[in-house]
């Protein structure tokens with residue numbers, strides 16, 4: 083099967099530190115996979131490499147068979163890759179609706195003249211995008227009003243706005259960086275179901291960075307483990323959980339065994 087995403091011997095250094103070290107990674111369309119590893123293992127750096135925030139020092143990154151290396155983050159979004167961040171990055175003084183419309187900017191076709199003169203073409207396009215934003219608001223289960231300022235929403239709701247904004251770009255692949263961080267068990271369960279619906283109902287391929295092993299084990303078809311920038315294991319969740327190298331990596335960093343075995 084053709085890969086949606088393929089990383090070949092990707093390396094990223096920060097001065098003397100090798101944050102990502104010759105990592106190979108392949109992903110077929112329609113999968114939900116997780117990347118795990120102790121703090122500082124290189125997980126977020128890997129996301130930053132895929133989304134064009136950093137350029138690899140060595141190696142190749144292919145999406146649908148075409149190289150992403152050297153493209154700007156907005157060009158990579160336009161190719162079909164969206165992401166959410168470990169720490170929420172919303173425009174606090176903008177409404178829920180406005181935040182989601184921002185996520186659609188790569189798809190906006192009206193030109194500056196249309197916008198300036200509010201031509202029928204502009205108004206029709208805006209109406210369609212607003213309708214789609216409302217559909218996304220319903221899809222992620224936001225309870226807040228679309229006109230509420232993002233900064234006034236509770237944390238769990240802000241996370242949903244962030245996801246809706248990422249979905250607004252109509253991605254083929256979404257990268258979720260710790261989507262359940264700071265959530266209570268009920269919110270975590272709800273988010274886990276939502277992630278599965280991204281794939282099942284929208285057909286989006288998902289890569290997840292996740293610390294909660296219950297989520298990882300429950301949702302991932304495959305797990306990749308990084309430690310000190312290197313891929314140390316990869317496979318089905320149960321297989322990875324029993325892998326002595328993985329257990330060692332977590333224990334070596336003083337993380338309780340429960341984090342892996344739990």
Ligand SMILES: Nc1ncnc2c1ncn2[C@@H]1O[C@H](COP(=O)(O)OP(=O)(O)OP(=O)(O)O)[C@@H](O)[C@H]1O
Pocket residue numbers: 096099101119120121122123124125126127128
């Ligand atoms: N911009 C940067 N400049 C210098 N060092 C960096 C930079 N970004 C990341 N690093 C270093 O690279 C290593 C990998 O960091 P990264 O954030 O990718 O790890 P992580 O696995 O996502 O960790 P966590 O689970 O704590 O988020 C760490 O040692 C980190 O300090």
